[in-house]
Amino acid sequence: MYQLSKLTKYFCIAIMGLLATVSHAQTASFPDRPVTIVVPFPPGGGTDAGARLIAQKLSTRWGQSVIIDNKAGASGMVGSEFVSRAKPDGYTLLIGNIGTFSINPSLYKKMPYDPDKAFVPVSMIAELPYFLLVTPSMKANNVKEFIAFAKANPGAVTYASSGSGSGPHLAGEMFEKATGLDMMHVPYKGGGPAAADVMAGHVNMYFSTVLESIGSVKSGKLKALGASSLVRSPAMPELPTIAESGVPGFDAASWIGIAAPAGTPPALVDKIAADIKAVISEQDTKQTLIQQGATPMPLSPTAFKARIESDRVRYAKVIKEGNVQVD
Numbered sequence: 001m002y003q004l005s006k007l008t009k010y011f012c013i014a015i016m017g018l019l020a021t022v023s024h025a026q027t028a029s030f031p032d033r034p035v036t037i038v039v040p041f042p043p044g045g046g047t048d049a050g051a052r053l054i055a056q057k058l059s060t061r062w063g064q065s066v067i068i069d070n071k072a073g074a075s076g077m078v079g080s081e082f083v084s085r086a087k088p089d090g091y092t093l094l095i096g097n098i099g100t101f102s103i104n105p106s107l108y109k110k111m112p113y114d115p116d117k118a119f120v121p122v123s124m125i126a127e128l129p130y131f132l133l134v135t136p137s138m139k140a141n142n143v144k145e146f147i148a149f150a151k152a153n154p155g156a157v158t159y160a161s162s163g164s165g166s167g168p169h170l171a172g173e174m175f176e177k178a179t180g181l182d183m184m185h186v187p188y189k190g191g192g193p194a195a196a197d198v199m200a201g202h203v204n205m206y207f208s209t210v211l212e213s214i215g216s217v218k219s220g221k222l223k224a225l226g227a228s229s230l231v232r233s234p235a236m237p238e239l240p241t242i243a244e245s246g247v248p249g250f251d252a253a254s255w256i257g258i259a260a261p262a263g264t265p266p267a268l269v270d271k272i273a274a275d276i277k278a279v280i281s282e283q284d285t286k287q288t289l290i291q292q293g294a295t296p297m298p299l300s301p302t303a304f305k306a307r308i309e310s311d312r313v314r315y316a317k318v319i320k321e322g323n324v325q326v327d
Helices: 002-029 046-061 074-084 099-107 143-152 167-181 189-199 210-218 266-280 283-291 301-321
Strands: 035-039 068-069 092-097 117-128 130-134 155-163 182-185 207-211 221-229 254-261 293-298
Touching: 002 266, 035 046, 035 074, 046 092, 046 117, 046 130, 046 210, 046 254, 046 266, 046 283, 074 092, 074 099, 074 117, 074 143, 074 254, 092 099, 092 283, 099 130, 099 167, 099 254, 099 301, 117 266, 117 301, 130 155, 130 189, 130 210, 143 221, 155 167, 155 189, 167 207, 167 301, 189 207, 189 210, 207 210, 221 293, 254 266, 254 301, 266 283, 266 293, 266 301, 283 293, 293 301
Parallel strands: 035 068, 035 092, 155 182, 155 207
Antiparallel strands: 092 254, 117 254, 117 293, 130 207, 130 221
C-alpha cells in the first residue's frame, strides 16, 4: 500500500511537470495563428480606435493577423459574454472600458456572465479623460466661472450625457456632488446628439471623451473648460484639470484595457501583457494614442486588476447615492 502511494505521488509529480512543460511550450510559440480582439461596441468610438491601433502593432510584433471583431449591444455585454465563453488560450481577447469592467456590474442587476469570475485582466492600454464642455456663447471661460454660474442658477443648469448610467452621466453626477451644485441631467441616445444640443445651446454642459470632442473644441464649436483626469490631457496640455481648478481630487476619467477569458494560463497572460506594454512604449504608438485623445498608460495584470476593482467600488457608490438607473 505504501509503495502504491509513493508511485501515485511520483506519477502526479510527473504529470504536473509534463503539463508545465506543455504550457511553457504553448506560451513560447504564442501566437501561431490569428488572434481576435472583440470590441463590444460599434466601430468609431474611443475603445474601437484604441483596439485597432493595438491590433495593428501586435500583428507586426507577433507576425500573425490580429482581427478586430465588433460585437456591439447591451452596453458592451453582448461582446463581453462572447469572450467569456471563448476558449482560454489567448486567441480570443476582449477590449473594454471603464463601463464594461467597472460600471456595468453595479448598474445592471442581471448580467449574462459573472463579472467577478468571467475574465482575467491582461493590461490597461490608456486613460481617456473627459472634457467639461459648454456652448461657445456661454460667458463662463473656466471651471470656477461655470460653478459660479450654476450656483447662481440652482436647478436651472442642465448637463447632457450619452445615456443614463454612461460614463459621462456618472462624471456629471460626481461633478455635481463634488461642487454642491444642483443641475438637471438630460440623457441622450448617444454622444452625437448630446454634443449637438450643447453646441446649439439647448443644454448647458456635457462631459465627453477627448477623442470625441477635441475636433469640435479646436474648431470652436464647443468650449472646453477643464479635463476630468488628475493629470492634464497630453492632447491639450494647456487646458487645466478640474482638480486644479477648484475641485481638489476630482477624477472621472475613463480608460480602455484588454482582458482574457478566465482560465487563461498566467504565463500566457503575462506574455500578452508584456507585448502590449512593448508596443505602447513605441514612440509612434504613444503619439497616435495622444492624437486620439488618450493618455498612454499600460498597466500590468495585477495593477490593471486593482484599477478595475477600485473604480468599481467608486462608481458603485456614485450609482447608489445618485439612484442612477438605466433607461
